[in-house]
Amino acid sequence: MMSKESGSCGKCGLCLAVCPVHRVLQEEQATPRARIQLIEAYQSGRLPSSAYLKELINRCLMCGSCAANCPSGVDHYSRFMSMRAEMAKEHGDRLEIRGLVYLLARENRLRLAVGAARLGQSLLPEAFQKKYRLGEIALRQLPALNRKPFRDEVAEEHLPEGEVRGTLLYFTGCATNHIFADTGRATLRLLTALGYRVIIPKGQTCCSIPMLYHGGIEAAKENILENVRCLDRDGVNAVIVDCPTCGGALKKEFPAMLARYGEETAPAEAIAGRVTDLLSFLYEHLDQLIPLLNTAGEAVAVTYHAPCHLKNSFTPGDRLLRALPGINFLPADNALDCCGGGGTFFYEYPEIAGTMAAAKVAGARRSGASLWLTDCPVCRINLAGRLSPDDTLSVRHPAEFLAHLLGSDRINRL
Amino acid sequence: MLNADVRTALIDIIGKKRYLDRPEELACYAYDAFLEESLPDAVLFPQTTAEVAAIVRVAATHRLPVTARGAGTSVCGAPVPVHHGLVLCFSKMNRIIEVNTADRYAIVEPGVINADLQRALAPHGFFYPPDPGSINISTIGGNVALNAGGPRCLKYGVTVDYVLGMEVVLASGKVVRFGSRNVKDVTGYKLSALFCGSEGTLGLVTEIILKVVPQPEAVRTVLVTFNDLDDTARAVSSIIGSGIIPVAMELMDKMTVNAIEDAVGLGLPREAEGVLLIEVDGISEACEREMRRIVEKVRECGAVEVKEAATAQERDQLWAARRQTYGVFAKIAPDIISEDVTVPVSKVPEMIRRIREIGKQYQVAIGVLAHAGDGNMHPLIAADRSNKEEWARVLESFGAIFAAGAELGGTLSGEHGIGLAKTPYLPLVMDQDSRDFLKLIKRAVDPDNIFNPGKFV
Numbered sequence: 001m002m003s004k005e006s007g008s009c010g011k012c013g014l015c016l017a018v019c020p021v022h023r024v025l026q027e028e029q030a031t032p033r034a035r036i037q038l039i040e041a042y043q044s045g046r047l048p049s050s051a052y053l054k055e056l057i058n059r060c061l062m063c064g065s066c067a068a069n070c071p072s073g074v075d076h077y078s079r080f081m082s083m084r085a086e087m088a089k090e091h092g093d094r095l096e097i098r099g100l101v102y103l104l105a106r107e108n109r110l111r112l113a114v115g116a117a118r119l120g121q122s123l124l125p126e127a128f129q130k131k132y133r134l135g136e137i138a139l140r141q142l143p144a145l146n147r148k149p150f151r152d153e154v155a156e157e158h159l160p161e162g163e164v165r166g167t168l169l170y171f172t173g174c175a176t177n178h179i180f181a182d183t184g185r186a187t188l189r190l191l192t193a194l195g196y197r198v199i200i201p202k203g204q205t206c207c208s209i210p211m212l213y214h215g216g217i218e219a220a221k222e223n224i225l226e227n228v229r230c231l232d233r234d235g236v237n238a239v240i241v242d243c244p245t246c247g248g249a250l251k252k253e254f255p256a257m258l259a260r261y262g263e264e265t266a267p268a269e270a271i272a273g274r275v276t277d278l279l280s281f282l283y284e285h286l287d288q289l290i291p292l293l294n295t296a297g298e299a300v301a302v303t304y305h306a307p308c309h310l311k312n313s314f315t316p317g318d319r320l321l322r323a324l325p326g327i328n329f330l331p332a333d334n335a336l337d338c339c340g341g342g343g344t345f346f347y348e349y350p351e352i353a354g355t356m357a358a359a360k361v362a363g364a365r366r367s368g369a370s371l372w373l374t375d376c377p378v379c380r381i382n383l384a385g386r387l388s389p390d391d392t393l394s395v396r397h398p399a400e401f402l403a404h405l406l407g408s409d410r411i412n413r414l
Numbered sequence: 415m416l417n418a419d420v421r422t423a424l425i426d427i428i429g430k431k432r433y434l435d436r437p438e439e440l441a442c443y444a445y446d447a448f449l450e451e452s453l454p455d456a457v458l459f460p461q462t463t464a465e466v467a468a469i470v471r472v473a474a475t476h477r478l479p480v481t482a483r484g485a486g487t488s489v490c491g492a493p494v495p496v497h498h499g500l501v502l503c504f505s506k507m508n509r510i511i512e513v514n515t516a517d518r519y520a521i522v523e524p525g526v527i528n529a530d531l532q533r534a535l536a537p538h539g540f541f542y543p544p545d546p547g548s549i550n551i552s553t554i555g556g557n558v559a560l561n562a563g564g565p566r567c568l569k570y571g572v573t574v575d576y577v578l579g580m581e582v583v584l585a586s587g588k589v590v591r592f593g594s595r596n597v598k599d600v601t602g603y604k605l606s607a608l609f610c611g612s613e614g615t616l617g618l619v620t621e622i623i624l625k626v627v628p629q630p631e632a633v634r635t636v637l638v639t640f641n642d643l644d645d646t647a648r649a650v651s652s653i654i655g656s657g658i659i660p661v662a663m664e665l666m667d668k669m670t671v672n673a674i675e676d677a678v679g680l681g682l683p684r685e686a687e688g689v690l691l692i693e694v695d696g697i698s699e700a701c702e703r704e705m706r707r708i709v710e711k712v713r714e715c716g717a718v719e720v721k722e723a724a725t726a727q728e729r730d731q732l733w734a735a736r737r738q739t740y741g742v743f744a745k746i747a748p749d750i751i752s753e754d755v756t757v758p759v760s761k762v763p764e765m766i767r768r769i770r771e772i773g774k775q776y777q778v779a780i781g782v783l784a785h786a787g788d789g790n791m792h793p794l795i796a797a798d799r800s801n802k803e804e805w806a807r808v809l810e811s812f813g814a815i816f817a818a819g820a821e822l823g824g825t826l827s828g829e830h831g832i833g834l835a836k837t838p839y840l841p842l843v844m845d846q847d848s849r850d851f852l853k854l855i856k857r858a859v860d861p862d863n864i865f866n867p868g869k870f871v
Contacts, residue, residue, distance in 0.1 A: 014548070
């Protein structure tokens with residue numbers, strides 16, 4: 001029944017061509033088509049529940065490329081999410097994954113945990129940080145946590161100099177709030193420089209996507225409702241996200257999940273209609289952005305990695321980099337390929353993620369660039385984790401690169 | 415479940431990592447893009463010819479069915495292991511062994527994805543013409559087994575026209591080689607052709623030598639609309655009859671056009687009874703002249719609108735409609751059947767008329783899409799298999815379509831293959847003696863019937 005509502009799989013196999021996990025494993029059981037068949041076999045009682053079934057369902061990046069390319073309109077995303085929840089219920093989850101769901105469900109829990117982790121980061125001896133790894137990434141290759149959550153560090157409202165062109169809501173996501181404050185600062189600088197009043201609504205919290213991937217469907221409800229409450233405002237030109245995954249959540253999952261919870265969906269749909277990723281917003285305001293950028297002098301060579309959720313919910317940001325004059329943009333031949341980050345995927349399946357990330361690094365090196373831009377914080381952590389600290393290549397959010405061009409002094413290296 | 419000794423023998427050959435037999439895994443190798451499913455007992459991923467030969471020897475000793483599989487995108491059930499046994503999945507035997515554009519050939523293992531081969535050839539200015547709809551994922555091994563075609567096969571021919579030679583593992587476990595690296599080769603029987611379209615019933619192809627061709631210098635594309643479907647079909651036979659061979663000549667009828675417009679709104683003329691997408695390629699000047707003559711011909715046949723693509727982007731837009739068709743029909747109902755009955759091109763107008771009559775007679779909505787230039791029709795029906803009454807009418811209408819095709823001197827399949835889908839209809843186009851000859855070959859080559867049993871032979 002459900003399959004008919006959300007599009008029925010015709011087993012054509014076209015999803016195999018776009019599935020990053022299948023590209024590495026080259027096995028049918030690692031494909032979106034197989035997962036749908038397994039879910040149907042399980043739901044019809046032909047296949048009993050098992051820990052291995054859970055494994056096959058979960059060995060997926062949740063990148064959404066299958067759904068985005070499915071001729072039959074199968075909603076892989078929702079069906080995988082429901083099945084993951086069911087499997088987590090029946091077979092449990094790894095302790096650290098359960099912990100993640102628990103922490104993300106409440107902002108104060110997350111703040112406490114980040115605080116403790118930050119203390120840990122500064123106390124851990126160098127040798128320990130070198131030896132211990134998250135997936136294939138050495139601990140010391142992981143980014144340092146923010147000294148203070150970004151949203152505590154900055155005011156709720158930011159006014160541009162001069163005339164106010166409009167009002168934007170900025171949904172910062174957990175990564176900017178707790179890890180990449182520089183991305184947040186850069187985003188604020190860019191948006192106010194364009195003449196917008198920027199509001200970072202208090203009360204925003206985790207978009208809930210990590211919970212939804214790991215069976216926390218009920219735990220996510222309060223987060224979604226809170227976020228909708230604080231983003232549902234009149235007189236707003238757009239809701240800006242710097243993280244494509246949060247953006248996809250606001251655009252697609254919030255209305256879908258509220259419908260599923262039996263809650264009112266109209267406010268979420270209104271938000272969904274206004275949400276846009278930062279680079280798309282800048283691209284739409286190209287004429288206003290170009291005069292603000294100082295691109296005199298020797299330009300740093302930049303390349304780009306397109307995050308899957310940006311590709312599948314919005315538009316990759318390379319169109320902006322191509323359109324800006326004076327930028328030394330060197331596209332990588334595999335810029336659109338998945339990096340293997342996938343939320344917690346790089347940690348749960350280090351071998352598969354390692355193969356994908358290695359191919360990405362090779363592509364970025366071939367491009368000859370020294371600065372590697374990507375919008376997604378997980379892609380950033382995953383890719384930066386494969387580079388040595390003194391590597392010629394470094395990874396940044398495009399906002400940081402562009403905000404530097406706003407200054408009067410041209411920088412050659414971030 | 416295989417007995418423990420056989421299992422151990424197979425794992426000894428291939429290792430644990432490339433041997434699957436957990437129920438969760440087997441469930442993933444029971445299907446292709448056709449409707450029927452059947453579970454294998456084990457799935458193996460060979461990576462060398464020696465492994466394939468060793469597996470076949472074990473299978474032959476125990477009379478275990480062996481069914482080859484590539485990406486599982488066949489639409490006729492060819493890789494579905496209806497007699498269970500072993501599925502040999504070639505997805506991990508996927509090296510491009512050699513690209514030699516000086517001598518115009520490429521040597522590949524069967525698991526190489528068609529699009530990956532194209533990517534390897536493109537920097538040399540070459541390509542491999544067969545372009546099935548599954549080009550981005552289907553394997554060359556699968557393309558050979560099904561003798562795959564595609565839109566541009568009108569001008570360039572299908573898979574069999576590009577296979578120069580191959581290495582095959584026989585049912586005895588012996589490894590034989592047919593053909594060579596030479597475009598001209600009449601040394602003995604052309605046995606590589608026998609294996610094209612054999613659907614894995616004669617042996618397992620482990621290496622393929624393919625002819626590759628230089629990319630054309632220019633491409634010209636035009637989209638033509640007609641107010642009458644007969645005019646559309648007449649235009650097709652008139653162009654082909656005049657000696658022009660376009661790369662592709664795709665026909666869509668009113669129902670197809672309207673289904674596309676309902677779903678994706680590409681701005682196609684809804685009132686049009688027929689739309690033709692025509693493409694020519696080659697030397698610029700020749701393309702120019704051919705296109706001029708094509709436009710004259712379609713106007714003579716009553717074309718009401720002729721839209722030429724001036725840029726690559728416009729060409730993409732014209733093709734968008736054609737590419738969307740499968741998806742559009744796939745979304746109309748849970749199940750979709752796309753058949754590929756093929757008739758001589760002069761019979762295309764008559765065949766389209768018959769398909770429409772059959773649709774009326776059985777009260778099923780049939781969209782007509784065709785690689786019209788080579789008479790390869792793709793009648794499309796979107797239906798719900800769980801609606802027994804409707805489904806019975808769908809099956810009957812297909813039976814009637816095959817019979818009509820046969821009556822017009824056509825054939826059951828232009829490019830999809832027979833598999834499970836069309837075996838019952840074989841007598842429509844092959845008499846008893848001819849079918850017996852297929853069996854004679856099968857029995858001579860595979861006396862114990864271990865290779866893909868239960869299929870058309």
